[in-house]
Amino acid sequence: MRDAPAGGSLNVRLGPWSVRLAPRALLVSLLLLLAGLLVTVAALSTGEFTVPVPDIIGALFGQGTPVAELIVGKLRAPRVVTGLLVGAAFGMGGAIFQSLTRNPLGSPDFIGFTAGASTGGIIAVVAGGSALTIAGGALAGCVVTAVLVYALAYRGGVQGYRLVLVGIGANALLLAVNSYILTRANINDAATAGAWLTGSLSGRGWEHARPVALALLVLLPLCAYISRPMRMIEMGDDAAKAMGVRVEAVRAAAIAAGVLLTGVATAAAGPVIFVAMAAPQLARRLTRSPGVTLASSALMGAVLLTAADLAAQRLLAPTQLPVGVLTAAIGGTYLVLLLRKDRH
Amino acid sequence: MASLETSGSRLTGTGLTLAYDQRVVATGLSVAIPDESFTVIIGPNACGKSTLLRALARMLKPKAGAVHLDGSVITSLPSKEVARRLGLLPQSSIVPDGITVADLVARGRYPHQKLMRQWSKADEAAVDEAMRATDVTELADRIVDELSGGQRQRVWLAMALAQETPILLLDEPTTFLDISHQIEVLDLCAELHEAGRTMVAVLHDLNQACRYATHLIVMKAGRILAEGDPTEIVTPELVREVFDLRCEIIQDPQSGTPLIVPEARRRVPATAAF
């Protein structure tokens, strides 16, 4: 048996089945899980009312004091869980689009999908919709944008670069529509819509977490299934086709999955930008895997978003920053990092 | 009708009309790739040679006509099934960031794998064999980006070999390589052919085509002008018709195949000669 190459693979075989695993990616995933757990515990425990770590479990399962139960179970836990799920959805959505566009900046934030979700969301805000309507509006906006971008970019197939360019055009258009709505709305609606546009996890309850969880549950198997053919498409359409990949079908499925992930995440937390851009590349750098990997990107997204949300709540306490401000800072830092790191 | 022609050809195209968008490159093109041949397709720029190869490899859907593989219309077969019988080395592929040689070659096993059968013993054996044949075993742990052009082309070829297909199509495998690497790649193709594979390559260099091909297809402006053993079909008239070049044809002193020597406009003065 050949020696496993550096950062290579761990082959597990059982009868006719075999799985190929990258030890480094496994390790990184475990560490990310651990980091997510730490952030979760910190978010549940700290704040204006400190709940000691041992009491958290009790408070979650109805064994703690009523105050602790209210704060941990009703306020902090749904927020953290929403953050984890939304972060994972953004991370995975970003990884899908970066793979499709073969570009570390090819994130849904820049090619119109997040902007489309925003448009749907603020139309619902201005129309005086409930939280549920706003979420529905965001998801609908994202899906409609995606269908239009896909249709406009389609010329006997959707090449990555055309998807990017058409998406950039759609992005500009939708951002303008968003500012138009903001300038035309009455001042209260404009303020609400403006706040929603920054992206925030504050006041998120289980009703926000549930749809994201459901979407992840449904889309994870699909993503696992298409992740291998997607990796082939990264080598070029011809190379992938020659290997028996049905390129356009895989691409359409990947776009659908990426759009739904981005859409439900935006519906739950508003357009928190830059998580989808940064998470897949940060994960890739840690795992040193060629191309983006969906699982570690999802974990990285979850950790990034919850950590950013924790920082947004505690950094300038009692002032609460919207998490979108923090992720924008992460985005800026990340771009500078990208400048340095790719130069080797 | 197709089945009649395919007696000696697993891969055939009949009545092909090939076009990019609205621009028609070829009409009514029919071709049969002889089994276990080393077929080379040649012709001037824009004659449609790569287009034909792409159609044979189902990269391009013909506007009319059909490509048959083993008697079935190629697009009616499951894509992975085709990929286990017919491989293609495309003209340009993208090296994923930071991938190692071993990982890239391993990707050639995709058509043989399933979600729950990602890395069988057969996969491992095929990858080892492909790397040995292309002489990239020592490079296994290197990052593909950091290799030279010739090494990289051998790695791509290794990936196509790992696919273990009886038919292998190569789209200009020698472009961007210097002459020694060109010969190296073509010698490797000849070895693969001798080992029993059917090879089909699009080449630019007529002399290289004559030397390596057992079956030559000469194209011009979307039509096949001549086809057969290079020693039988390559004549000064053909070269003039296809490439608009006056030449003399001699025997290649190394291989005995036809060697095209373009007509000279000036000669070295006698005194300066050796």
Place this chain on the structure above:
Amino acid sequence: MRPAEDTAADTAAAGAGQAVSTTRAGASDERAARARPPVLVAGLVVTIALLALVAMASVALGARSVSFSTVIDAFLAPNGSNDHTVIRELRVPRTLLGLGVGATLGLAGALMQSLTRNPLADPGLLGVNEGAALGVTLALGVFGLSDPTVYIWFAFGGAALASAIVYALASANRSGSSPVRLALAGVAFGMVCTAVASAILRMDSQTFDRMRFWLAGSLAGQTADTLVRLAPFMVAGLVLGLMLARPLNTLALGDDAGKALGVAVNRTRILTGVAVTLLCGAATAAAGPLWFVGLIVPHAVRALVGPDQRWVLPYSALAAPVLLLGADVAGRLIARPGEVQVGIVWAIVGAPIFILLARRKRVAAL
């Protein structure tokens, strides 16, 4: 144009294809310019006439209906009436601002497209205007500097930094920079700048209220005084930019060919960068970050006058204000008695045109 077999390799062969097409463009340069100067000069005159027409419309039309004779009177016999004040204090400065901003952005876009040999270069798309806007936001929102001659330096700083970062981002990859990569890098960096600027504004509701229209791109709300202070920078940028036509023409053949033909490549690049910074910084300080003006106008101009920068640059500088003022007037008329910011009008009209350009195979694959 290119042989059929290359179509498959579109994206990969981007660089090569581009070199081919620019060489061809460069070769026809001289001929096109020499063959048709009378037509081109006449075209310039027509453009100037159009510009005058739009400028008049911009003074006469708006949310408030003013009769034409009142407009004339406002100049010849101002009587201090409400109508006359609106025209003299608001519409005239606004029109002049539109002329200045249009000319600067049109020229900046043409310069950027020529320098980067990238048909998709645009000051807004590539994040330069957003960088300048972040600079202005910092100056106004954080440091409280409200003098235009002071905060414009923040705009220049932001624009220069943005150009450098975006260019580095796009080429920080082994396969070099391509139009698509450059556009993505610009959009990403621009969105970071916009997010940071919005965050700054959100912390201070007073500044937010004052600047949110500016941030959407607007010609309204600048006083004649601001205009006077910003004008010298715009003029400097315009003059410098127009002087670069000749070396840029030669550089269109490629850096090496340019060098071989005796162009100081680095100096031309740096001077073009300075001109772009001046133009974008001044335009953004005046009207906020505007998209697509610098993208679409040079495209249309090239289609009409050919690739010679000696014609492309002045035409772009003259045609852009026609369209910018036209959009501004339209924005005032469609939502009476309110108005739609010119930046929004441009994005809504410009984005579909951008998508059309992107769908064209040759542009997208370059």
